[in-house]
Amino acid sequence: MSNRKPVLEMKGITKSFPGVKALTDVRFRLFPGEVHALMGENGAGKSTLIKVLTGVYSIDSGTISLDGREVAISGPLEAQKAGISTVYQEVNLCPNLTVAENIYIGREPRRLGRIIWKQMNKDAEALLKERLNLQIDVTLPLSHYPVAIQQLVAIARALSISAKVLILDEPTSSLDRNEVQQLFSIMRKLKSEGLAILFVTHFLDQVYEMSDRLTVLRSGEYIGEYMAAELPRFELVLKMIGKELNLLEELPALSEETKEASGSVMISSEGLGRKGAIEPLDLQIRKGEVLGLAGLLGSGRTETARLFFGADRADKGRLVVADTGQGVSSPRSAISQGIAFCSENRKSEGIIDDLTIRENIILALQASRGWFRPISRRRQDEIADEYMRLLNINPKNPEHIIKNLSGGNQQKVLLARWLLTQPKLLILDEPTRGIDIGAKAEIQKLVLSLSRQGMAVLFISSEIEEVIRVSDRIAVLRDRVKVKELGREQMNQHDIMQAMAGG
Amino acid sequence: MLLNRKYIPVLVTFGLFLAMFAAGSFRYTGFFSSQVLLNLFIDNAFLIITAVGMTFVIVSGGIDLSVGSVIALTTMVSAALVQQQGWPPSVVIPLVLIMGAVFGSIMGAIIHYFNIQPFIVTLAGMFLARGLCYVISINTITIDNAFYTSAAQTKISLPGGSYISVSVVIALAVVLFAIYMAHYTRTGRNVYAIGGSEQSAVLMGLPVARTKILVYTFSGFCSALAGVVFTFYMLSGYGLHAVGLELDTIAAVVIGGTLLTGGVGYIAGTVIGVLIQGVIQTIISFEGTLSSWWTKIVIGLLLFVFILLQRVLSERRLT
Numbered sequence: 001m002s003n004r005k006p007v008l009e010m011k012g013i014t015k016s017f018p019g020v021k022a023l024t025d026v027r028f029r030l031f032p033g034e035v036h037a038l039m040g041e042n043g044a045g046k047s048t049l050i051k052v053l054t055g056v057y058s059i060d061s062g063t064i065s066l067d068g069r070e071v072a073i074s075g076p077l078e079a080q081k082a083g084i085s086t087v088y089q090e091v092n093l094c095p096n097l098t099v100a101e102n103i104y105i106g107r108e109p110r111r112l113g114r115i116i117w118k119q120m121n122k123d124a125e126a127l128l129k130e131r132l133n134l135q136i137d138v139t140l141p142l143s144h145y146p147v148a149i150q151q152l153v154a155i156a157r158a159l160s161i162s163a164k165v166l167i168l169d170e171p172t173s174s175l176d177r178n179e180v181q182q183l184f185s186i187m188r189k190l191k192s193e194g195l196a197i198l199f200v201t202h203f204l205d206q207v208y209e210m211s212d213r214l215t216v217l218r219s220g221e222y223i224g225e226y227m228a229a230e231l232p233r234f235e236l237v238l239k240m241i242g243k244e245l246n247l248l249e250e251l252p253a254l255s256e257e258t259k260e261a262s263g264s265v266m267i268s269s270e271g272l273g274r275k276g277a278i279e280p281l282d283l284q285i286r287k288g289e290v291l292g293l294a295g296l297l298g299s300g301r302t303e304t305a306r307l308f309f310g311a312d313r314a315d316k317g318r319l320v321v322a323d324t325g326q327g328v329s330s331p332r333s334a335i336s337q338g339i340a341f342c343s344e345n346r347k348s349e350g351i352i353d354d355l356t357i358r359e360n361i362i363l364a365l366q367a368s369r370g371w372f373r374p375i376s377r378r379r380q381d382e383i384a385d386e387y388m389r390l391l392n393i394n395p396k397n398p399e400h401i402i403k404n405l406s407g408g409n410q411q412k413v414l415l416a417r418w419l420l421t422q423p424k425l426l427i428l429d430e431p432t433r434g435i436d437i438g439a440k441a442e443i444q445k446l447v448l449s450l451s452r453q454g455m456a457v458l459f460i461s462s463e464i465e466e467v468i469r470v471s472d473r474i475a476v477l478r479d480r481v482k483v484k485e486l487g488r489e490q491m492n493q494h495d496i497m498q499a500m501a502g503g
Numbered sequence: 504m505l506l507n508r509k510y511i512p513v514l515v516t517f518g519l520f521l522a523m524f525a526a527g528s529f530r531y532t533g534f535f536s537s538q539v540l541l542n543l544f545i546d547n548a549f550l551i552i553t554a555v556g557m558t559f560v561i562v563s564g565g566i567d568l569s570v571g572s573v574i575a576l577t578t579m580v581s582a583a584l585v586q587q588q589g590w591p592p593s594v595v596i597p598l599v600l601i602m603g604a605v606f607g608s609i610m611g612a613i614i615h616y617f618n619i620q621p622f623i624v625t626l627a628g629m630f631l632a633r634g635l636c637y638v639i640s641i642n643t644i645t646i647d648n649a650f651y652t653s654a655a656q657t658k659i660s661l662p663g664g665s666y667i668s669v670s671v672v673i674a675l676a677v678v679l680f681a682i683y684m685a686h687y688t689r690t691g692r693n694v695y696a697i698g699g700s701e702q703s704a705v706l707m708g709l710p711v712a713r714t715k716i717l718v719y720t721f722s723g724f725c726s727a728l729a730g731v732v733f734t735f736y737m738l739s740g741y742g743l744h745a746v747g748l749e750l751d752t753i754a755a756v757v758i759g760g761t762l763l764t765g766g767v768g769y770i771a772g773t774v775i776g777v778l779i780q781g782v783i784q785t786i787i788s789f790e791g792t793l794s795s796w797w798t799k800i801v802i803g804l805l806l807f808v809f810i811l812l813q814r815v816l817s818e819r820r821l822t
């Protein structure tokens with residue numbers, strides 16, 4: 001493989017943002033017909049390297065060559081023209097346009113300059129169906145669909161651009177198993193056709209399943225390039241975080257303890273449903289219990305969470321918070337009854353772009369206290385410090401503007417915001433999406449320890465291992481119906497997957 | 504059903520227009536006639552043209568406060584050149600149109616390249632254009648050029664004895680062109696994309712700079728064209744023409760269902776938005792005793808209702 005010429009080569013790349021050195025003398029090369037994983041913790045500089053490559057950011061120094069020729073890429077359009085097709089980390093599409101438009105905008109089929117909508121819709125439908133096995137109405141606006149589908153649409157867009165380099169920055173973070181496999185089989189096919197693929201993910205399994213070669217970054221520095229087959233997992237982790245990691249092993253023991261801890265009912269739903277979202281559902285969550293919600297994409301997980309938080313109105317059944325005997329009619333009433341909801345949609349429903357890390361963290365706590373009882377600056381600093389340490393948020397400066405954080409670090413800030421309010425029921429929708437392994441283990445530990453202190457948790461994740469690890473009980477949803485409930489003893493991956501898929 | 508939701512504001516606007524027209528017809532004799540309807544177009548042709556340009560600006564997520572002043576400047580420059588310098592209209596009209604477009608493109612370029620809020624830049628443009636009017640003259644310049652007077656008086660008869668003016672033909676041509684541009688050209692779709700998320704549009708490799716500048720250029724052009732039509736209508740140039748028109752225009756666009764936050768809007772809705780303002784005025788003139796300020800009051804109330812409606816609808820959309 002190494003006797004071939006790389007299609008892409010980056011050398012000596014350095015990039016600083018005001019106050020942060022994001023990349024220092026980084027090297028990266030990509031050969032045709034290979035999947036190359038770019039690895040590193042949250043904030044290591046992966047997305048920055050990609051954005052430098054596609055001309056979103058300019059480089060301070062260093063060179064980029066395509067097919068052996070040095071190039072200066074001035075923006076995403078030039079990158080596209082040079083044969084680089086990219087799925088950026090955050091879904092970067094236009095929510096107001098239709099699915100079909102999002103795939104083809106800028107390249108719409110035209111006759112005499114006139115866009116042929118019919119053909120565009122047909123092409124989009126065919127592309128989604130054939131490539132991603134997704135059958136949806138492509139004439140609806142993108143905002144109508146959940147994050148996972150939006151991510152698939154972003155991938156479809158990248159696939160529809162014929163390119164020699166395909167960049168996928170955490171494309172799998174909100175996909176479930178089936179879709180991930182679907183994507184992988186496409187990647188394999190493209191690879192065999194000679195496409196070069198740059199792949200970023202925090203899932204080590206996926207890295208070893210898919211990639212031929214790895215490049216590791218740590219705090220913006222180049223650590224090394226390795227063949228995947230020659231680098232054992234623990235060594236990879238060691239290289240990424242620069243120290244031994246044994247957090248993961250402690251976890252199962254922890255959750256065993258919680259087994260007995262379940263107390264009285266905290267909240268229960270009877271026949272709770274909403275047309276087109278979830279069929280009538282009976283669900284109880286006890287104090288001190290972690291209820292896992294498993295299910296494929298579109299099975300109604302997020303929809304259930306939104307009903308429990310009052311973000312959507314149920315049209316059937318009822319929901320009762322045991323302590324107050326009341327229902328949940330709106331997010332306001334949910335919050336006042338001690339329910340917190342950490343949404344999967346961090347970009348549109350979560351972070352406030354221009355506020356600092358500290359301000360984003362204290363936001364929910366401040367809101368629940370009421371704006372007339374401000375939290376003292378000292379206390380704010382303490383809180384921010386505590387949670388930034390706990391979740392290992394980078395950079396370590398609480399006054400950093402949040403939109404400049406890496407994706408994973410933004411997620412951690414959001415999580416801190418809700419953890420801080422010490423709710424009675426914490427709803428976590430894909431809380432570890434895009435989070436590196438070290439922090440992921442921290443979050444799982446935190447969830448368990450909070451529940452042991454009496455908090456009820458509704459935990460939603462596409463990663464079954466994770467759900468099993470933290471949950472005391474798992475409810476499985478399929479096609480908007482609860483098909484199974486499993487206690488701690490009955491949990492095993494096989495049964496859950498079978499229930500999810502309906503076999 | 505969900506697809507229809509995005510049309511709701513437009514449909515509500517249209518329903519409202521019909522209701523108002525029906526109410527007027529029941530209450531006042533002589534109201535229900537095709538000519539009353541056509542007069543709405545005749546009297547508001549310039550507003551329709553301006554509002555079409557404004558729709559693109561607002562859909563792109565911006566705002567253009569300079570439109571009224573550009574209209575005034577156009578009337579002033581036209582009057583000065585035709586009346587005082589004796590230039591032929593065939594030279595003057597293209598000239599003022601180019602002037603408007605260039606004025607808009609400069610504002611667009613400043614907005615984009617210096618990353619300054621459109622509100623501020625076009626506010627400056629508004630003062631600048633208005634000020635330039637008074638450099639030319641502080642008085643009204645009346646036009647008696649044959650071309651202008653005949654454009655003002657020509658009635659194009661329609662079957663059934665009713666008629667429209669030249670301005671209406673121009674306005675309708677602009678509307679049709681704009682609808683085509685908005686929905687069937689890449690440039691049009693790029694405007695919507697930028698309004699939806701400018702950052703995404705950049706990452707998707709769309710020509711954001713070009714499109715944004717073009718949007719303000721088009722708005723400037725439309726204002727100048729509206730200024731020409733306005734000159735036909737008033738047969739004069741005056742620095743106080745079309746004062747506050749930018750706000751009427753924005754009101755029409757919003758009542759027509761375009762979201763002020765950008766990304767959603769329809770040209771057809773905008774046209775109806777203008778007609779609603781026209782109907783209110785007509786009703787008030789038929790009433791005879793009401794002060795014309797009632798137009799403003801009703802439009803104010805309508806704006807509230809429509810902004811609330813948009814709020815409710817866009818909140819639902821998130822689910």
Ligand SMILES: Nc1ncnc2c1ncn2[C@@H]1O[C@H](COP(=O)(O)OP(=O)(O)OP(=O)(O)O)[C@@H](O)[C@H]1O
Pocket residue numbers: 017018020021022040041042043044045046047048049089394395403404405406407408409434
């Ligand atoms: N626009 C920006 N302005 C300032 N700092 C930035 C900006 N973009 C990124 N950074 C900083 O650069 C560093 C690298 O960020 P980057 O997004 O590349 O990380 P990453 O490896 O992709 O992490 P993750 O796994 O969380 O996505 C971080 O410290 C981040 O705060």
Ligand SMILES: [Mg+2]
Pocket residue numbers: 046047048089169406407408
């Ligand atoms: Mg990243």
